[in-house]
Amino acid sequence: MKLKITLILTLFTSAIFAQVNPKGVKYRRSSLYTLMIDDTSRAHYSTIKYAFMHAPFPDKFNNHNLISRSIVSNPEIKKQEKNIDSYLNINEVAKKAVAKWFNRSAKGGFNMNLISERGSYNASEMDARTALLNKRGLALLADAGEELIGNTFVLISEFKYTNKEEVASKTTGFLNDALAASLAQGTSGDTAKTRQQIDAANKVITELGSGYVIVTTSYLYRLNWTDSISSVFYNQYWTDDANLDTNKVKAFNKSNIFTLTYIGSEKSWADVQALKSMKIDEDTLIARATVKAADKVIAKLQRNHEEFRTKSPLININPIAAEVGLKEGVEFGDKFQVLEQVMDENGKTSYNKVGMIKASRELGVWDNRYMAGAEGDTAQSHKYTQFKKVSGGEFYPGMLIRQKN
Numbered sequence: 282m283k284l285k286i287t288l289i290l291t292l293f294t295s296a297i298f299a300q301v302n303p304k305g306v307k308y309r310r311s312s313l314y315t316l317m318i319d320d321t322s323r324a325h326y327s328t329i330k331y332a333f334m335h336a337p338f339p340d341k342f343n344n345h346n347l348i349s350r351s352i353v354s355n356p357e358i359k360k361q362e363k364n365i366d367s368y369l370n371i372n373e374v375a376k377k378a379v380a381k382w383f384n385r386s387a388k389g390g391f392n393m394n395l396i397s398e399r400g401s402y403n404a405s406e407m408d409a410r411t412a413l414l415n416k417r418g419l420a421l422l423a424d425a426g427e428e429l430i431g432n433t434f435v436l437i438s439e440f441k442y443t444n445k446e447e448v449a450s451k452t453t454g455f456l457n458d459a460l461a462a463s464l465a466q467g468t469s470g471d472t473a474k475t476r477q478q479i480d481a482a483n484k485v486i487t488e489l490g491s492g493y494v495i496v497t498t499s500y501l502y503r504l505n506w507t508d509s510i511s512s513v514f515y516n517q518y519w520t521d522d523a524n525l526d527t528n529k530v531k532a533f534n535k536s537n538i539f540t541l542t543y544i545g546s547e548k549s550w551a552d553v554q555a556l557k558s559m560k561i562d563e564d565t566l567i568a569r570a571t572v573k574a575a576d577k578v579i580a581k582l583q584r585n586h587e588e589f590r591t592k593s594p595l596i597n598i599n600p601i602a603a604e605v606g607l608k609e610g611v612e613f614g615d616k617f618q619v620l621e622q623v624m625d626e627n628g629k630t631s632y633n634k635v636g637m638i639k640a641s642r643e644l645g646v647w648d649n650r651y652m653a654g655a656e657g658d659t660a661q662s663h664k665y666t667q668f669k670k671v672s673g674g675e676f677y678p679g680m681l682i683r684q685k686n
Contacts (some may be wrong), residue, residue: 307401308594308622308681309630311432312345313338314378318439322510323444325567329495332568333440337568337651341577341591341609343399345433347377352437362543365437365500374435375539377506382430389530390522396425402628409519420627426511428630434589435505436582438575441496442553442567465576494550495567499591501582502541503590510538512520546584549577572651580610583684592620592681601638602665603682606647611666613642617682619673624678639680639686640666 317333320326330351338344349372358364369375383391393407402421405411412418463513518533520526551573553566583590593603607610619636644667670676 294654295353304572305420308592309400309432310341310343311434312399313342314347314433314435314600315346315350316435316437317351317438318354320363320439322354322442325564328564328567329440329442329571333438333575336572336575339576341593342434342606343363343679345378345381346393347374347381361439361498362500362546366543369435369502369541373539375541376536378433378435379430379506379539380533382433386522388522388525389527389533390589391518392521396429400425402427406628409515410521410524417627418456420625420629422511423508424508425628426508427465430504432543432588433506434544435502435504436499436579437502438497438499438578440485440571440574441498443496444493464560487680493553495553495570496548496550497571498546498548499575499577499578499582500546501544503544503588505542511566513538516630523601527641531665544589545582547578547581547585549581550574551577569652576608576651577610581607584610587686590600590684592683595619595676595678595682596665598676600644601668601676603668604647604665605682606649606666607653608649608651611640611646611684613640613646615640616671616685617668618685619676620681621685622681632681635680636676637671637685638668638673639671641669644669646647 308383315338318592319330323329334350338346352368353483355364355367358367365629382395383393384395385391391409393402393404393409396402397404397407406418407421407425412422412664499529513536518529518536520529551570553563553570591609593605595603616636616639617636619638620632621635622635623631625631627665647664649664668682
């Protein structure tokens with residue numbers, strides 16, 4: 282049974298607040314920890330690393346960065362995934378991500394402060410000692426696990442400064458190999474698709490011209506947080522500083538139940554260029570391209586991996602608008618589900634689809650890419666993308682949208 286009064290009050294408050302201060306809308310973001318492959322042999326290594334370390338954090342995610350932000354490249358390991366897996370396991374990254382969620386102290390005690398803050402939960406209700414004793418408390422812990430902890434991602438990026446000819450050669454070479462394979466297997470559908478990809482690639486290559494790009498390959502992992510892991514954590518490892526149980530501290534230190542699951546990888550690139558009329562030094566151009574390439578690969582991962590897609594609130598309904606744009610990979614015609622957040626009597630959250638909207642060519646997509654307008658692009662006065670309603674009833678500010686396949 283849904284708590285109608287609670288829901289109405291929650292939605293009314295969100296809607297009013299969104300109209301007054303859209304940026305203040307509270308919604309539960311996924312959390313992200315970003316690292317880079319540290320390869321000192323790469324051209325412009327120092328500039329690229331500085332740009333990565335000082336880039337604005339993706340604003341659709343909670344910042345879940347740990348102290349270490351780089352993985353040393355190992356030339357003896359040909360597959361980067363093996364090097365990454367080795368680092369993640371040896372350094373117990375999954376366990377450290379869990380420890381950060383629960384604000385683990387130097388003594389080894391936990392608290393629910395960060396979870397309460399990010400999830401807008403009542404801090405006293407979320408205290409694990411209290412929550413484990415009643416049905417509502419258990420539901421809140423489960424909700425936090427599903428909504429927050431289970432949506433923790435680790436993203437490792439490898440950057441390379443290279444010329445466009447090399448990128449073009451590798452792209453067409455790969456596609457030609459795929460075409461040859463499909464011809465050999467007699468798969469006509471794959472053959473036609475690959476021919477189209479080659480034509481598209483050749484068109485892009487022709488338009489690229491000469492110059493340099495930053496190519497980014499990123500590898501995405503997700504923290505495993507299941508009911509069984511949650512149960513072990515709260516019952517066998519949970520202790521706080523006020524009632525510190527040293528046996529539970531030692532048990533957590535020795536635990537090996539926390540792991541990461543590999544989701545997939547994507548590659549993207551950004552141009553290192555400036556208008557001839559603009560005098561910009563090469564390091565600045567490379568730094569900008571590094572940040573843009575990192576943003577583009579995140580957008581690509583979100584498009585291709587549903588679990589990594591973020592939600593964003595509607596900030597207006599006349600016109601229908603949200604603070605997403607080219608940085609998130611939004612293209613004309615992209616459809617988004619409109620979701621209404623509901624809560625049951627125990628505080629468990631669910632999302633009901635109430636309609637569909639799409640990014641319209643006539644209305645335009647917001648260019649919110651890094652340094653948009655700094656290199657001669659036309660700056661936009663509005664800071665949102667406008668949408669057309671495809672289906673659904675009445676929408677209101679504060680509802681959430683999520684990209685659809």
